[in-house]
Amino acid sequence: MQDLKALSDAILTGDAKTARDITEKALAAGVDPLVLVNEHMIPAMAEVGRRYECNEYFVPELLISARAMKSSLELIRPLLVASGREPAGRVAIGTVKGDLHDIGKNLVAAMLEGGGFEVIDLGVNVAPEQFVNAVREKNAQIVAMSALLTTTMPSMKTTIEALQAAGVRNKVKVLIGGAPITQRYADEIGADGYSENAPGAVTLARRALSLA
Amino acid sequence: MPEWLTQLLTAGPVVTDGAWGTELQARGLPAGEIPDAWNLTRPERVAEVARAYVAAGSRVILTNTFGANRLRLAGHGLADRAAEIARRGVELSKQAAGTRARVFASIGPSGRMLLTGETTAAELTDAFTEQAQALAEGGADALVIETMSDLEEAKLALAAAQTTGLPVVVCMVFDSGRDKDRTLMGATPEQVARELTAAGADVIGANCGVGIERYVSVCRRLQAATDRPIWIKPNAGLPVLECGRVVYHTTPEEFARHVPELVAAGASFIGGCCGTNPDFIRAVCARLISA
Numbered sequence: 001m002q003d004l005k006a007l008s009d010a011i012l013t014g015d016a017k018t019a020r021d022i023t024e025k026a027l028a029a030g031v032d033p034l035v036l037v038n039e040h041m042i043p044a045m046a047e048v049g050r051r052y053e054c055n056e057y058f059v060p061e062l063l064i065s066a067r068a069m070k071s072s073l074e075l076i077r078p079l080l081v082a083s084g085r086e087p088a089g090r091v092a093i094g095t096v097k098g099d100l101h102d103i104g105k106n107l108v109a110a111m112l113e114g115g116g117f118e119v120i121d122l123g124v125n126v127a128p129e130q131f132v133n134a135v136r137e138k139n140a141q142i143v144a145m146s147a148l149l150t151t152t153m154p155s156m157k158t159t160i161e162a163l164q165a166a167g168v169r170n171k172v173k174v175l176i177g178g179a180p181i182t183q184r185y186a187d188e189i190g191a192d193g194y195s196e197n198a199p200g201a202v203t204l205a206r207r208a209l210s211l212a
Numbered sequence: 213m214p215e216w217l218t219q220l221l222t223a224g225p226v227v228t229d230g231a232w233g234t235e236l237q238a239r240g241l242p243a244g245e246i247p248d249a250w251n252l253t254r255p256e257r258v259a260e261v262a263r264a265y266v267a268a269g270s271r272v273i274l275t276n277t278f279g280a281n282r283l284r285l286a287g288h289g290l291a292d293r294a295a296e297i298a299r300r301g302v303e304l305s306k307q308a309a310g311t312r313a314r315v316f317a318s319i320g321p322s323g324r325m326l327l328t329g330e331t332t333a334a335e336l337t338d339a340f341t342e343q344a345q346a347l348a349e350g351g352a353d354a355l356v357i358e359t360m361s362d363l364e365e366a367k368l369a370l371a372a373a374q375t376t377g378l379p380v381v382v383c384m385v386f387d388s389g390r391d392k393d394r395t396l397m398g399a400t401p402e403q404v405a406r407e408l409t410a411a412g413a414d415v416i417g418a419n420c421g422v423g424i425e426r427y428v429s430v431c432r433r434l435q436a437a438t439d440r441p442i443w444i445k446p447n448a449g450l451p452v453l454e455c456g457r458v459v460y461h462t463t464p465e466e467f468a469r470h471v472p473e474l475v476a477a478g479a480s481f482i483g484g485c486c487g488t489n490p491d492f493i494r495a496v497c498a499r500l501i502s503a
Binding site (some may be wrong): 053055056057058059060061063097098099100101102103106110124125149150151153180182 | 237243244287288323324325327328330361388389390391394397398451486
């Protein structure tokens with residue numbers, strides 16, 4: 001049996017092929033998929049986040065690590081679903097109405113997928129109703145909104161109001177982020193959380209669903 | 213570097229302009245609409261912004277062409293009008309500048325990431341070449357590649373801009389990492405200065421970011437790593453939302469107070485980015501005269 005530490009290393013170095021190979025062999029050898037996720041992969045992504053905070057990793061490293069994590073998860077997820085174990089949570093993510101910037105949103109989506117979440121990517125210029133529908137019809141537990149422009153930030157508030165009006169505000173956690181966003185703004189509009197960077201969003205999402 | 217540019221620089225630091233997007237929004241540009249489209253639909257408003265900067269004392273003004281490339285315009289159904297929008301943007305700034313200011317035409321990022329495969333080097337080269345050629349046809353004195361977060365994209369834009377034969381400024385955003393002194397992709401000022409110098413940029417710099425104080429040391433570090441003149445255009449701090457309105461708390465006077473430090477750090481071109489307006493340019497000019 002191959003040392004599973006190699007799986008963490010493959011995620012840390014962003015080596016998707018190795019990550020997938022080790023996962024495949026471990027599953028064939030009968031290792032519990034949840035053990036792989038909880039004891040090897042999630043700690044590896046947490047280490048990626050730590051290195052980002054410490055100026056050792058930057059966006060390129062985040063992206064390739066998330067990609068490696070995702071390639072392993074693609075093998076694991078069907079097994080978890082088949083055995084009735086759900087992913088960490090379901091997130092509906094989008095750049096708010098009026099805003100067409102998706103780099104930050106895509107980065108957070110990649111990190112959340114790497115963190116074991118199921119991500120419903122609603123794209124850019126997402127109207128409040130689309131977020132509401134994702135909660136109603138797809139049972140998203142988290143609504144994650146991004147805005148790059150100061151002029152489109154108010155769409156976050158409008159979306160929270162729409163969730164309230166639709167009677168689903170208490171069914172979801174609302175997380176926000178983007179260059180002009182601050183914790184103060186999150187508090188002001190009644191969001192449940194704010195992260196200033198992509199790895200922080202994963203921690204925030206886990207905390208919001210009481211997973212960490 | 214052409215003779216006129218050398219002469220412009222020998223007279224001391226050159227004052228450039230402030231923000232365009234926020235100025236156009238103040239004149240009615242709706243949120244989410246791409247400012248560049250106004251070159252065709254509301255040219256008089258765009259010209260107003262250009263004239264306001266010339267009147268405030270800008271010796272170099274930019275153009276409302278930051279997003280005038282086919283990749284960005286595609287999201288607004290205007291991809292095929294990219295060249296026309298770019299050309300018209302330069303013409304509007306040229307008319308406003310007359311003989312009082314030089315026009316450096318703006319080229320912003322594509323908005324797509326090479327690293328995630330959202331775009332390719334070939335696609336970026338085509339889009340930037342089309343934009344740069346149109347800006348040159350419109351009569352630009354120089355080109356400014358600005359607000360770049362990825363050195364690879366910046367270098368592709370530089371190579372495309374060089375096909376016009378015009379002088380090219382390349383400036384990047386330093387707002388990431390623990391000390392907010394790296395690009396989004398993690399490049400340091402030294403790395404940026406060295407690579408852009410090797411790639412033949414005529415002027416190298418930093419714009420946008422998290423406020424003017426942070427750019428003093430970025431400026432010093434860029435300057436120490438290159439023999440090219442340095443271009444600095446910081447934000448008026450970070451925006452905050454108050455009662456539903458976007459407010460930048462840095463005042464023109466607070467902004468201008470850092471100007472002598474930027475000059476000491478080696479800045480040759482000084483202006484402002486998001487949140488700055490003609491009042492900031494007037495304050496910068498007043499500081500330079502009194503210094």
